[in-house]
Structure formats: C-alpha cells, structure tokens
Amino acid sequence: MATGADLRAVREAAGLSLCGLARRTHFAKSYLSMVETGKRPVAADVADAYEQVLGVPLRPAPADPVRLAHEWLVGESPVVVQVRAGRRVGAELATELERRVVELRHLDDVVACRDLLPAVSRELADAEGLVRSASFSERVGRRLFTAVGELAQLAGWIASDAGRHAEAQRFYVSGVGAAGEASDRVLGAQLLSSLSYQIANVGDPRDAVLLARTAALGTVGATPVVRALFLERVAWASVRAADVTGTWRALDAVDEAYERRGGSGSEPEWVYWLDRSEIDVMAGRCMIELGRPADAEPLLARAIAHYPPDHAREVALYSSWLAESHARAGDLDAARDALDRAQQHAEIMPSARTAARLDVVRAVCGSG
Template sequence: MTTGADLRTARDAAGLSLSRMARRTHFAKSYLSMVETGKRSVAPDVVDAYEQVLGVPLRPAPSDPLRIAHEWLVSESPIVVQFRSGRRVGDSLAEELETRVIELRHLDDVVSSRDLLPAVSKELGEADRLVRSASFSEPVGQRLFKAVGELAQLAGWIASDAGRYAEAQRLYISGVDAAGEAFDRVLGAQLLSSLSYQVANVGNPRDAALLARTAVKGADGATPVVRALLLERVAWASAKAKDILGTWQALGAVNDSYERRGDDGSEPEWVYWLNRSEIDIMAGRCMIELGRPHDAEPLLSNAVANYPPDHAREVALYLSWLAESHVGAGDLDAARDAIERAQRYAAAMPSARTNDRLHTVRQML
C-alpha cells in the first residue's frame, strides 16, 4: 500500500516543492500536505497524479515482471518436455503454448526489450523446432503454426524496439510463413503491418505505406479492431511520407472500423492493447508529422494522463510526442517539462526506440 510518506519521499527525490506539485496535480497544497503527513488517507487519484507528474510507479507491484522474464528464460518449457517424451503432440500442448504466448505478450508491456527478447527468442526457437519435427494432426498443427507466427511477431516487435532492425525484419518474414502454414491471413497481415511500421520509422515511408496498404488488402475476414490497427499503420506511414490526403482517409477509416467493434472476446487476443487512447495518440502523432501541433496537443495530453504508469516505455514515447507538440506550438517550458517526465519513465524501461525519440526532441529544444 502506498503511504503519504511514500509520496513525500518520491516528490523530494524529484526535487519538487509541495507548491509545485499542487500546481501540476491541481490538488490544493493544504490537502496534499495532509495526505503526505498522514492526516488524510491516500486516495487512488492522488497516487495516479503523483505517478503521472513524477514519472515513476508508486504502487507496489503484485509481482516482479523482470524476475518472471528471467525465470522464463532459464526454465524448461513444456515443448522440451514433449520432445523428451516422444509423444504425439495434441491439443493440450497447443493450448499451453497459446497461453505462454499471451503471457509473454503482456510481459512486453512492463519488461524492457533487452530483458525480454532472450526469453521470447528461446520460446520461438523451441516452438519452431516443434512444428518442424513433431507429429500432430492438421487442426493441432494449425494452432501450433499460429502460435509460432504470433511469437515471431512479438519477437520482431521487441527486436525492433531494441534497434535490431535486420533481425526484426527476418522475424516478421518468418512469421508470415508460419501464418501461411496456419491458413491465417489476418495474422500474416498483422506481421506485414508490423514490418511496415518499422520501415516507416527507419526506412522509406512510401515503401512502408505500400506495405501497410497491402496488409489491409490481404486481411480477409479481419475483425473491426484488427482492421483499425492495420489502418493505423497506413495512417502513420502516410503521415511520414507527407501524404496528407492518405493520412486523413486512413485515420477516418480507423475510427469507423473501431466503432464497429463487437463484444469482448470477438477479437484476437493480440489486439488487446488497442483502445481509444491509443487511437488518439496515433492521430496526434500524425498531426505533428503533418505540421498541426496545436491539434495534436489535447489528444496527446488526455491520452497520456490516462495511460497506465507501469507501461513506462509507452508513456515515455508518448510524452516525447507531447513534448514535440509543445515545441511546434512554441511552448518550450511545457516541452521541457514533458521531456523531463519522459526521461524518468525511460530510465525505468530502457528502449532504443525511446532513446532515439528523446534525442530527436531534445535537439529541437
């Protein structure tokens, strides 16, 4: 449980006075003083506000994600046990592998690419060896190849975040092959779309836009949220290529598709993270690329304010875009404040992608 003393310690460590904290959180100074000294209980919204301003998590974690990632790396997977036993692969192992993919995917929210990539690479290697040499029925094989494709997408995403772009491209392409074996065109489209996002950031944006549009075209049967995700990648690549019309058309299609989403459970698990805040963030980023920082700022501010603070990498990245919107609008004090917060989050979850962004924005200042 977070105490008032914890809040005061964190504030002091950041070098913020109580008056400045009150201004940034919009709580009365007298109220915060009573909270910090234990005269008032610590409300959840106060903790949220401190975490947002200070850029550090203040709630005790239910478990240590880094320890979990390490245990995953050194432990023996059920796939290895299956090989040792020599039994024919059935539904139970496919289900266990699917569960492990989901667990690794959610670890990516809170564990740095440097620490998580070895564990994901290990799991992918073992899963790939399984589908290439084990015996299983066709339905089970489709499930296994789908899991391999999802692991390849995750590994590619993490490798790209670590700045290992050639490795990421290789992983994405191998995942497309696995998705083909699973007869899952939508997963294949997600892998190509992920690659387009990398190309937009570090390669030729026009090539990225073509690849992203190809992914949308090929995603037969995509659910509304998945289609919204694929269209976001089109919007981003178009914005990077300075294609104004293409960007606005794609962003409009994102909103239309997302509004058609169905009940929980109708979407593939791998699109769990896409919500209205993420859509607003992408729209804001596109607006910055197209020279409209004033329009971007409210979208980014609101989304960052409501983002889970333990997702430190994403918060740092999105704060960097918020800082850039302030630079574009001429508010350099707000930009410096945002970049300082971003740097504190970045320190908690290192990322080559974040470092590049922060360097870019610092140069603007």
C-alpha cells in the same frame, strides 16, 4: 482478481456512469452491467479497461516482472519436454503454448526489451523446433503454427524496440510463413503490417506505405479493431511519406473501423492493447507531422493521463510526442516539462526506440 462489485465501486468513486465508461472502452454498456452485477466473470481485458480509464489499479502487478522474464530463460519449456518424450503432440500442449504466448505478450508491457527478447527468442526457437519435428493432427497443427506466428510477431516487435532492425525483419518474415501454414491470413497481415511500421520509422516510407496498404487490403475478414490497427499503420506510413491525403483518409477509416467493434471476446487477443487512447496517440503523432501541433496536444495529453504508469516505455514515448507538440506550438516551458517526464519514464524501461525519440525531441526543444 477484482470482483464485479469492486469494478462498480471504483467507477462510482470516479464519478463516471456506466454509459460513460462504455463510451470510453470497446465494451457494451449491457455487458459491463452484467460484469458489475456478477452475472458475467471479470475478464482480464475488462479489468484492464477499468484500470486504464479510471486510473486505479485493480490487480496486483507482478512483484518483479524482470525476474519472471529471466525465469523463462532458465526453465525448461513444456514444448522441449514434449519433443524429447517423442510423443504425438495434442491439444493440451497447443493450449499451453497459446497461454505462454499471451503471458509473454503482456510481459512486453512492463519488461524492457533487453530483458525480454532472449526469453521470447528462445520460446520461438523451441516452438519452431516443435512444428518441424513433432507429429500432430491438422487441427492441432494450425494452432501450433498460429502460436509460432504470434511469437514471431512479438519477437520482431521487441527486437525492433531494441534497435535490432535486421533481426526484427527476419522474425517478421519467418512469422508470415508460419501464418501461411496455419492458413491465418489475418495473422500474416499483422506481421507484414508490423514490418511496415518498422520500415516507416527506419527505412523508405514509400515501401512502408505499399506494405501497410497491402496488409490492410488483404484482410477482408479482419475484425473491426484489427482493421483499425492495420489502418493506423497505413496512416503512419503515409504521413512519413508526406502523403497528406492518404494520412487523413486512413485516420478517418481508423475511427470508422473502431466504432464497429463488438463486445468482449470478439477480437484476437493480440490486439488487446488498441483502445481509444492508442488511437488518439496515433492521430496526435500524425498531426504533429502534418504541422498541426496545437490539435495534437489535447489528444496526447488525454491519452497519457489514462495510461497505466507501470507501462513506462509507452508513457515515455507518448510524453515525448506531447513535448514535441508543445515545442512546435511555441510553448517551450511545457515542452521541457513533458520531456523531463519522458526521460524519467525512459530510465525505468530503456528502449532504443525511446532513446532515438528523445534525441529528436531534445533537438526540437533546444535542450542538451
């Protein structure tokens, strides 16, 4: 793990001030200063932020993340061991399950859906079996049902990426039930919002708008970054439904919500990935749909430049949008260059969603 001194060294080597880094992340300057001087530990999300903004790897990536995903399949989870033993479930197992959920979620950044979905599906089935058959206190039960809901959301997201949309919908809906058992309205809204994103892409966008808005309106107590995420999905559903006014209103609300974000630890872990680059990508995608590709290009190019190269699926997807922005602006040479980069990254981390996008962009670019 990198130290605070390491963070400071790479930031200064990149010629970026502490104030400048704070502006490009969701962390306060004062907090980053304490991290760099060793007064606060280097949390994983802080290291992620430095890596993304500075483009410098600070931590070794898993030597073989695909192998790690397969180890989840052949190994026996602590949930199964606990249930077989027949003991009352306590906080220790809840903590272990929460840790495993986080690990699987971050594996999704670097492991293809075909390799990760079986592992996540199995973990979800084990966790669902646990909450059906084990005994536990009310407090532990809320934590367990929350973990089930988060696993269901992750399974739905990965299944959707694999093109298994009916299965993804079943995961999302079952997760809403688990979130209800945990009395976690925000998590329930996250599941519905995720489902709205799928429907916007492969179903009736008008249904997606209704679902996305319902999720956003139903979470009055959501934290700023979570609210920004829900509003992004409102924007995407709106633009797919050709609602220009609704799209711009939602994009403006995304920026307003994100600017109110707090420091480290103030947001749920499942929204760790949403940063300014992701927000710019969504804005750029919406601008292309609205017929403003020239405005989309700088947003997409800047975001891609700051994206970790080992996140090949996202680099492929976002490069495909950059290619489309160039093509629709009339610069076919730049479009084909971006499309080539997208295809190279797509080969590293295959996904049905990426393949469908590339087919669309090839047609726009006029390439076979």
